[in-house]
Amino acid sequence: MGKLTAVAVKAALANPGTYQDGDGLFLKVDKRGGASWTLRLQRDGKRQDIGLGSAKLFTLAQVREKAGELRKAVKVDRRDILAERKDEESAKVTFREAARQYHAENEAGWKSEIYARQWLSSLENYAFPKLGDEQTGAIVAADIINVLTPIWQEIPETARQVRNRICTVLDYAHAKGWRSREAPSGNSSLKAGRGLPRQLKKTENRKAMPYAALPGFITALKRKPSYSRLALELLILTGARSQEVRLATWDELDIEARLWTVPADHMKRGKSHIVPLSDAALEVIAKAHAFRLPDTDVIFPGASGKNMSDMTLLKVLRDMAEPFHVHGFRSTFTDWAANEGFPDAVVEAALAHKTPDAVQAAYRRTTYLGTAEKPGERVRLMGAWGSYCLGRKVVEDDGEQTGGGDAE
Numbered sequence: 001m002g003k004l005t006a007v008a009v010k011a012a013l014a015n016p017g018t019y020q021d022g023d024g025l026f027l028k029v030d031k032r033g034g035a036s037w038t039l040r041l042q043r044d045g046k047r048q049d050i051g052l053g054s055a056k057l058f059t060l061a062q063v064r065e066k067a068g069e070l071r072k073a074v075k076v077d078r079r080d081i082l083a084e085r086k087d088e089e090s091a092k093v094t095f096r097e098a099a100r101q102y103h104a105e106n107e108a109g110w111k112s113e114i115y116a117r118q119w120l121s122s123l124e125n126y127a128f129p130k131l132g133d134e135q136t137g138a139i140v141a142a143d144i145i146n147v148l149t150p151i152w153q154e155i156p157e158t159a160r161q162v163r164n165r166i167c168t169v170l171d172y173a174h175a176k177g178w179r180s181r182e183a184p185s186g187n188s189s190l191k192a193g194r195g196l197p198r199q200l201k202k203t204e205n206r207k208a209m210p211y212a213a214l215p216g217f218i219t220a221l222k223r224k225p226s227y228s229r230l231a232l233e234l235l236i237l238t239g240a241r242s243q244e245v246r247l248a249t250w251d252e253l254d255i256e257a258r259l260w261t262v263p264a265d266h267m268k269r270g271k272s273h274i275v276p277l278s279d280a281a282l283e284v285i286a287k288a289h290a291f292r293l294p295d296t297d298v299i300f301p302g303a304s305g306k307n308m309s310d311m312t313l314l315k316v317l318r319d320m321a322e323p324f325h326v327h328g329f330r331s332t333f334t335d336w337a338a339n340e341g342f343p344d345a346v347v348e349a350a351l352a353h354k355t356p357d358a359v360q361a362a363y364r365r366t367t368y369l370g371t372a373e374k375p376g377e378r379v380r381l382m383g384a385w386g387s388y389c390l391g392r393k394v395v396e397d398d399g400e401q402t403g404g405g406d407a408e
Contacts, residue, residue, distance in 0.1 A: 009060050025067045037063040041074050093178040096132035099123050102172045113265045125309040126162045136173035141184035145195050156199040208328030211336035215391040228312045230288050231300035237281045237386050239333045242326050246307050249297040273352040276379045280386030346377045
């Protein structure tokens with residue numbers, strides 16, 4: 001028989017203190033007016049205090065009944081009620097929340113800002129659409145395979161990175177107590193040849209469009225204007241990498257000087273890069289500006305207004321039934337420039353490639369950009385390339401006409 005009565009409980013709510021009902025059940029009233037029921041039990045020789053709720057919501061009769069059920073669960077059924085409650089609460093942590101917390105805790109220790117940004121963006125692009133709102137404790141191998149299947153053969157290296165990063169987040173969730181087991185192993189159900197098909201080995205370089213076909217392709221690309229098509233066109237006209245274009249913001253451009261300064265954290269080598277803008281490139285930028293969104297500084301925003309994913313530009317090619325790779329346009333540019341007789345050093349500078357010879361790298365400091373009064377070789381190179389891509393004739397200083405294709 002308990003010591004407390006309903007009348008005694010009502011009186012206790014106005015007087016801070018601790019009131020015993022017996023057999024481990026007690027009422028605690030604090031000075032701020034809060035009042036709660038607690039059941040104190042021994043489990044495996046250790047004390048456990050189990051909260052039963054507010055005394056203003058649950059009556060004495062209700063908590064006595066609930067306390068009886070919990071005593072049986074702990075003493076007879078040997079259940080760990082506190083651990084079960086923790087699991088129930090932890091199960092609410094979503095994959096998106098776990099990934100962002102892991103990223104925030106570990107970002108400072110990664111090798112570069114670019115890697116830190118790419119680590120999270122790969123999950124945002126490929127994992128979050130399907131796993132983002134899923135509870136970490138509920139994710140199984142089949143869910144991960146569902147994420148990876150569309151990209152497993154198309155972009156195998158990225159797919160493997162995404163697989164590893166998903167598993168890292170799930171292992172982190174397990175360590176935090178948000179998940180009862182570790183991630184599915186990359187040596188079991190997530191291994192190629194088991195839950196996932198074996199990836200095709202591709203030894204060839206990324207397939208590049210022959211430069212003779214490029215003017216016609218540019219003409220076709222212009223027929224259906226969109227941010228993704230404009231981004232791909234600027235990528236071609238500047239010889240830039242996908243990331244540099246997709247992350248480009250308006251403040252990187254100096255239209256009057258006809259220059260695009262790509263910041264170091266957007267570049268593969270972590271060094272800023274200046275791109276001279278041809279007439280053709282400026283035309284693309286002008287079109288993008290005409291459709292500029294008010295709430296983003298990104299030149300070519302994705303559907304959410306943020307940076308478009310690296311699959312977006314590839315999708316443009318696939319929608320146009322082109323078998324080539326986005327990165328292959330840099331090879332197309334290189335082949336054309338070699339055929340036109342431009343010096344290798346100028347082309348390599350335009351592509352922001354590292355000079356392989358250490359001595360040359362130490363002494364060759366020129367950017368081949370020249371000045372506003374006397375433009376350098378890279379300015380001439382990009383101008384000629386832009387004219388070629390659009391099928392226009394290029395008039396050299398000596399009056400000779402070069403360039404041009406079949407496009408209008």
